[in-house]
Amino acid sequence: MQALDDTVLDNLPTHERVYRALRDTVMDGALAPGEVLTLRGIAERLSVSMTPAREAVRRLAAERALEMTGSGRIFVPNPGLDQLEDLFQARLLLEPELARRAASSPDKTLRKRLSQIDSSIDENMKSGDAVGYIRNNTQFHRTLYQAAEAPALLALVETVWLQTAPMMRRVYGRLGTRELTDYHEAALAALAKQDAKALAQAIEADVAQGRDLLRQAQT
Amino acid sequence: MQALDDTVLDNLPTHERVYRALRDTVMDGALAPGEVLTLRGIAERLSVSMTPAREAVRRLAAERALEMTGSGRIFVPNPGLDQLEDLFQARLLLEPELARRAASSPDKTLRKRLSQIDSSIDENMKSGDAVGYIRNNTQFHRTLYQAAEAPALLALVETVWLQTAPMMRRVYGRLGTRELTDYHEAALAALAKQDAKALAQAIEADVAQGRDLLRQAQT
DNA sequence: TTTGGTGTTTTGTGATCACAAATTGCGAGG
DNA sequence: CCTCGCAATTTGTGATCACAAAACACCAAA
Numbered sequence: 216m217q218a219l220d221d222t223v224l225d226n227l228p229t230h231e232r233v234y235r236a237l238r239d240t241v242m243d244g245a246l247a248p249g250e251v252l253t254l255r256g257i258a259e260r261l262s263v264s265m266t267p268a269r270e271a272v273r274r275l276a277a278e279r280a281l282e283m284t285g286s287g288r289i290f291v292p293n294p295g296l297d298q299l300e301d302l303f304q305a306r307l308l309l310e311p312e313l314a315r316r317a318a319s320s321p322d323k324t325l326r327k328r329l330s331q332i333d334s335s336i337d338e339n340m341k342s343g344d345a346v347g348y349i350r351n352n353t354q355f356h357r358t359l360y361q362a363a364e365a366p367a368l369l370a371l372v373e374t375v376w377l378q379t380a381p382m383m384r385r386v387y388g389r390l391g392t393r394e395l396t397d398y399h400e401a402a403l404a405a406l407a408k409q410d411a412k413a414l415a416q417a418i419e420a421d422v423a424q425g426r427d428l429l430r431q432a433q434t
Numbered sequence: 435m436q437a438l439d440d441t442v443l444d445n446l447p448t449h450e451r452v453y454r455a456l457r458d459t460v461m462d463g464a465l466a467p468g469e470v471l472t473l474r475g476i477a478e479r480l481s482v483s484m485t486p487a488r489e490a491v492r493r494l495a496a497e498r499a500l501e502m503t504g505s506g507r508i509f510v511p512n513p514g515l516d517q518l519e520d521l522f523q524a525r526l527l528l529e530p531e532l533a534r535r536a537a538s539s540p541d542k543t544l545r546k547r548l549s550q551i552d553s554s555i556d557e558n559m560k561s562g563d564a565v566g567y568i569r570n571n572t573q574f575h576r577t578l579y580q581a582a583e584a585p586a587l588l589a590l591v592e593t594v595w596l597q598t599a600p601m602m603r604r605v606y607g608r609l610g611t612r613e614l615t616d617y618h619e620a621a622l623a624a625l626a627k628q629d630a631k632a633l634a635q636a637i638e639a640d641v642a643q644g645r646d647l648l649r650q651a652q653t
Numbered sequence: 654t655t656t657g658g659t660g661t662t663t664t665g666t667g668a669t670c671a672c673a674a675a676t677t678g679c680g681a682g683g
Numbered sequence: 684c685c686t687c688g689c690a691a692t693t694t695g696t697g698a699t700c701a702c703a704a705a706a707c708a709c710c711a712a713a
Contacts, residue, residue, distance in 0.1 A: 228506075229667065230492075253694065264668045266485075269695080273449075273489050277496035279589065286675055287447075287695040294586075301586040308527045367513075367520040367597070370498065371590055378586070448697065472664065483698045488665080505705060506665040 230267035233257065234274055241280045241291070241377055242353060243346050244384020248293035252281070280377035291381050296433050299382060303426040305375050309368060310356065310422055311415035314402070316363035318411035325362050326406055329355060333399045340395055345387040349380065355399060356418075359406075383425065386432040396424060449486035452476065453493055460499045460510070460596055461572060462565050463603020467512035471500070499596035510600050515652050518601060522645040524594050528587060529575065529641055530634035533621070535582035537630035544581050545625055548574060552618045559614055564606040568599065574618060575637075578625075602644065605651040615643060 227235075237257065240246055258268040272289055275281040282292045294302070332355045339348035353376060360369050398421040405413035446454075456476065459465055477487040491508055494500040501511045513521070551574045558567035572595060579588050617640040624632035 228665090255694070265695085266667050266669090270489065270492050270666095273493055274496045277493040279586075283695095288675085289695090298586050301584045304531065304584075305528070305587055305590060308531060309524070312523070312527060365520045365523075367498075367517050367594075368524055371524060371593070374590070375586075447695090474664070484665085485697050485699090489696095502665095507705085508665090 228267070229263050230270040230274075233261055233263060233267050233271035236261060237271055237275055238280065238377070241275065242350070242380050244349055244380045244387075245346070246291045246381055248291050248381045248385065250291045252289045252291075254289070275377075278374045278377055280374070292378065294378065294382065296430070299379065299429060300426070302375050302379050303422065303429070306372065306379075306422045307419060307426075309372050309375075310360070311419045313360040313363045313365060313368055313372065314418040315411045315415045316365060317359050317361075318406060318409055318414045320362040320406075321409065322362060325358070326403060328358055329399070329403055329406070332358065333397070333403065336399065337397065340392045340397070343391050343393060345384060345392055348387060348392045349384060353380075359402070359418075379425075379429075382429060386429050389432060390428060395428075396420075398424065447486070448482050449489040449493075452480055452482060452486050452490035455480060456490055456494055457499065457596070460494065461569070461599050463568055463599045463606075464565070465510045465600055467510050467600045467604065469510045471508045471510075473508070494596075497593045497596055499593070511597065513597065513601065515649075518598065518648060519645070521594050521598050522641065522648070525591065525598075525641045526638060526645075528591050528594075529579070530638045532579040532582045532584060532587055532591065533637040534630045534634045535584060536578050536580075537625060537628055537633045539581040539625075540628065541581060544577070545622060547577055548618070548622055548625070551577065552616070552622065555618065556616065559611045559616070562610055562612060564603060564611055567606060567611045568603060572599075578621070578637075598644075598648075601648060605648050608651055609647060614647075615639075617643065 246252075252272070254265050254268045254272065257272065258265045261268070272281060272283075276283050276289075279292065281289055283289055332351055335351045336348060336355065338344075339351055357369070357373075360372065363369070398417045402414055402417035402421070405411075405417055465471075471491070473484050473487045473491065476491065477484045480487070491500060491502075495502050495508075498511065500508055502508055551570055554570045555567060555574065557563075558570055576588070576592075579591065582588070617636045621633055621636035621640070624630075624636055
């Protein structure tokens with residue numbers, strides 16, 4: 216009876232495993248903007264053939280988590296400030312709406328889970344763990360929005376996260392995470408009161424903080 | 435000196451050609467929701483091997499234009515009413531914003547092109563050409579939003595269009611296109627006056643009309 | 654007519670390979 | 684020190700194939 220919560224990492228198709236592995240490294244900001252990847256490199260690192268590696272890469276490219284030149288060169292996108300503004304605008308349009316919908320969820324379990332994640336975030340902030348911060352912050356938002364039960368909207372937001380992650384990693388690495396304001400507390404309080412408006416505002420402030428930090432970092 | 439505007443259909447990678455061909459059929463609503471596709475079928479129809487067909491399909495699946503079961507079966511999504519509401523909500527959040535940004539474009543050429551497209555739409559409506567209507571309507575919106583110079587936002591909207599296209603085709607096929615209100619005229623007038631607010635409202639009304647028509651059709 | 658099972662066919666998956674194009678490395682010439 | 688050019692290498696692409704699993708068709712039993 217080992218591993219009931221195996222997150223079914225095995226028995227998945229190879230291309231799916233490669234996809235998830237690559238996606239996670241992008242989401243963590245483990246890949247620097249502009250960094251170049253090769254199919255053979257990916258395939259070898261994960262002990263698979265080129266075929267599933269190619270499929271995974273093309274899938275990520277479709278989600279704009281990776282980019283490919285006309286000649287097939289694979290690299291991590293390095294969006295300009297303009298494009299980043301667009302991506303944050305998308306977040307500001309979509310995420311408060313998702314929060315609003317999640318607000319009607321009377322789920323006690325949800326609040327507990329969010330609270331736990333927020334504790335981890337606090338630790339990450341104090342210890343300056345940028346990767347841990349990004350990972351838990353993403354998980355906080357994802358968990359909240361899942362309660363909105365709007366998978367089509369959440370999918371859109373996830374692709375935006377993928378596109379901003381490498382840049383945010385760079386920013387947090389430079390500026391640190393110690394001086395960030397934690398809007399999650401306010402979000403949790405609003406959720407407890409089922410105050411959709413306040414929740415949406417807290418999320419908006421949270422997203423806007425990320426945007427402003429990024430603006431500030433861009434020289 | 436034939437075909438300078440060949441839209442470079444040749445000399446593109448095979449997987450790209452397959453992708454575009456499939457994407458167009460989805461956008462046109464030529465594929466019915468629930469319809470099943472096979473890699474060998476696609477490959478044979480386009481006279482290519484399975485490899486580029488697979489890549490194209492997986493790319494479309496990443497954009498949610500196609501869906502794949504755990505066992506790899508490929509089919510056109512058949513979203514429930516709930517999901518369609520979400521998709522239209524995304525459109526309502528994103529498209530007015532894109533319109534707003536496009537409004538500052540003083541481009542005379544743009545207005546002329548939009549006007550031409552709108553004429554085609556009028557013909558399509560009168561003749562009840564559902565596919566032509568969908569194609570031109572999409573082109574109208576795309577052309578307008580391209581002026582917003584926010585490719586990241588436009589890409590999000592395009593994926594939403596892909597997801598709703600099969601259902602809209604069904605709806606227009608059933609209810610016809612003759613009784614639709616043409617909000618594009620108002621949009622053009624607002625654009626000429628560079629009235630961002632009015633333009634955004636016209637676009638909102640246009641999108642909302644699509645949503646309402648779909649609601650009405652769902653029994 | 655419906656249900657259950659069984660054998661056939663269809664289908665996606667992943668590895669391998671030849672090929673062409675792009676990239677890189679390096680040395681000659683300015 | 685920089686730039687150009689050529690050769691060696693790296694890299695993505697697309698076809699093919701064996702394989703396992705899923706889907707399907709068909710027939711017998713209730």
